[in-house]
Amino acid sequence: MGSRQALDDFLAEAEELLEKLRQDLAQFGDEIESGEINPDLINGIFRDAHSIKGVAGMFGFDDIAELAHRLESLLDHLRLGKISPNGILLDLLFETIEGLGRLTRGKATDSDFTIDISAYVQRIEALISGSGSCEGVSLMALDLDPSLLNVLTEYEEHRLKFNLGQGALLLLASVAFPLDSFDTDLSELTSEFKHIGEVISTLPGAANDDPSLLAFRILLASKVPLETLAERVEFSDCQFTVIAEATTEASPECEISPGPGGEEIAAPGATEDTSLRSVSHSVRVDIGKLDILMNIVGELGLVKGSIAQVATDLTQAGQPLSRDLEKAVHALDRRLVELQKAVMDVRMVPVRQLFDKMNRVVRRMARELGKNVELSTFGADTEFDKLIAEELADPLLHIMRNSLDHGIEPSSERLAAGKPETGRIELRATQRGNHVVLDISDDGKGIDPDVLRQKGIERGLVDPAAQLTRQDLFNLLFTPGFSTRDEVSEYSGRGVGMDVVKNNISAMSGMIDIESQPGQGTRISLTLPITLAIIKALVVHIQQRDYAIPLTSVLETLLLEPGMIQTIEGQEVIELRNQTLPLLRLNQLFALDETTSTAGEFVVVVGFSDRRLGIVVDELRGQQDVVIKSLGQALSFVKGVAGAADLGNQRTVLVLDVSSLINDTLRGDGSLNV
Amino acid sequence: MKKILVTEDSAAMRGLIVSTLEAMECFEIIEAGNGFEALRTLPREKVDLVITDINMPDINGLELVNFCRSNPQYQQTPLIIISTERSERDRKKGLALGADAYLIKPFQPEELQQLVRRLLH
Secondary structure (H helix, E strand, O other): OOOHHHHHHHHHHHHHHHHHHHHHHHHHHHHHHHOOOOHHHHHHHHHHHHHHHHHHHHOOOHHHHHHHHHHHHHHHHHHOOOEOOOHHHHHHHHHHHHHHHHHHHHHHHOOOOOOOOHHHHHHHHHHHHOOOOOOOOOOOOOOOOHHHHOOOOHHHHHHHHHHHHOOOEEEEEEEEEEOOOHHHHHHHHHHHHHHHEEEEEEEEOOOOOOOOEEEEEEEEEEOOOHHHHHHOHHHOOOEEEEEEOOOOOOOOOOOOEOOOOOOOOOOOOOOHHHHHHOOOOOOOOOHHHHHHHHHHHHHHHHHHHHHHHHHHHHHHOOOOOHHHHHHHHHHHHHHHHHHHHHHHHHHEEEOHHHHHHHHHHHHHHHHHHOOOEEEEEEOOOOEEEHHHHHHHHHHHHHHHHHHHHHHOOOHHHHHHOOOOOOEEEEEEEEEEOOEEEEEEEEOOOOOOHHHHHHHHHHOOOOOOOOOOOHHHHHHHHHOOOOOOOOOOOOOOOOOOOHHHHHHHHHHOOOEEEEEEEOOOEEEEEEEEEOOOOEEEEEEEEEOOEEEEEEHHHEEEEEEOOOOOOEEEOOEEEEEEOOEEEEEEEHHHHOOOOOOOOOOOOEEEEEEEOOEEEEEEEOEEEEEEEEEEEOOOHHHOOOOOEEEEEEOOOOOEEEEEOHHHHHHHHHHOOHHHOO | OEEEEEEOOOHHHHHHHHHHHHOOOOEEEEEEOOHHHHHHHHHHOOOOEEEEEOOOOOOOHHHHHHHHHOOHHHOOOOEEEEEEOOOHHHHHHHHHHOOOEEEEEOOOHHHHHHHHHHHHO
């Protein structure tokens, strides 16, 4: 198993595991100080060390495997309660992980790299040799189905004994879920249980009468009495069996050595008090609940706006106390901003999850296509809204497939072209202000703009005489049904694709750009907002109506002066700093009146980088936070509108979809009448 | 083509197992990153062999073995458990529950291939 690809996979995973170990250890340190130690955290740390060992062993990296083995052994003693958590142990854990980090980094450049690990090994052994045993509690006395005991791992048995020693109430919850949704149902139930105690193990059941249901038994140490549990609606589907009653006096505590020279810092559950307070530090929440929170925050903002208006009116009317009201509104505003930020933070997920998914897909596809491809990712810690991460998965997958299938050439072709045999695909995420830019680049055969032009002419999409820029030609790829390939591929299909990708990205108020050099590769850039839910918008007034334009896409606003507008090929434009800026009149787009109005006082310049557009408006109303609501499926065909938003005072406005307006205008789509 | 379900929560380890099996070029491999995914896969695909790690969060490998052995549909499906040398007790439990064979990490690719060949002849 020595291929470079496999080695890179190992190194990437080892680096990631080590990083996670560092974070978890820092958390563990905090928990040692607070005396509330979460057993799931320790078990997670143990399992990560275990993974590093397993994989390193397969690669023949004996030094990494050996050190990870010692680390695992130390952690095994810790999780089984044989040694107590303290500062000395924590330091040793941190140092050992640094040792593993040095080894891993060394192997990345030279697989023979090694360091002397004997000092680590000695210190670990010294700590373990002083350890005691915590098998004082017997499970035999329990009224426990032997079939249940048989499937518990040693660690789970330990947690059972530990909780028994603490005099906890031990329960077996029986529940059945439909086959097609059991995993979400079960994880929701489990996370509820984790609020009120510890889930020791989850056991899938044997066949039952109803084949559409899957039964589970959940072994649980509860901190609340059975009556309280049975009353809660979350647990109404569960049947509880008591395995051990709660006792007020804990069984005699087992002897745990603090280790040589270790100052004792509250062993796990050393007092009943600490054990009762230990709670899980993370909660899994349905994204729908966060959406509701986000909407409430948005609506609170609207309410605040109304109150502020009243305060201003009162001040103008010379009412006493109105100053105080204004001050209070100000304070409310600041708190609201904090609240909004906090809720937003909860929704953020690192792009890493998406990258990992792509990594697996690329590996599998490359294998099936018989191509050598290396995927490298950068900026995996960049965060964006969970909803965007979800929505992005499919379009991203499609782009990756295109790269692998059409972009990266077979090895023979690559060698003949003087390229390295292994193709490269790079995924890079960077945050730019309120946007995340995802670049997907490959070093494949690229796209030839001349071929695109030819295809465009064949399909009647391009006037043979027209002067088109490279960008115009690449944009042809987003035309429905446009494909440069004649054969159908199992992966990318034919013709289905980039137009759908583009629609998906636009639906998230994102932008997509393609740049390609024939023979050298293709780069696709996705520019996405960090969050969808609340945006700052510029409210504008056109022909008695208000519209909102997302502020993130507004570059500047200009006063329109007589004589500025010129007409080139039927398109109204203005000259802006030596560049030609096409203009769009919404009254024409939305057919607000029959006559072409030349009224309009301002131009709002929108767009990203070199793709810009000026929207002519009568009035600029100001900036406001808005919560975008979808128009729903029924109106999804309406072009140029991203959704509707409530401005407060019962005023609803349409939010413009800047990206589609730009594309349609720049392409001269007939439906826009511009 | 016979189907093998590989349940292992470490992605790199799973990748190694999968590539080892794929090198045999006669199986379709289905991957599961945890016990839930395995439970979801079993009724949908007719799996001919299950390979599972023991130490996994929520639903551990022993529970998966027990689940297969107590459901008539999977009673005859061969099962391989993978563990470390430390977890001897867990390994014994797995065999007692009805696993057909075990592998101890780290193992040589040939060991896994031989075992699979033996169980699926």
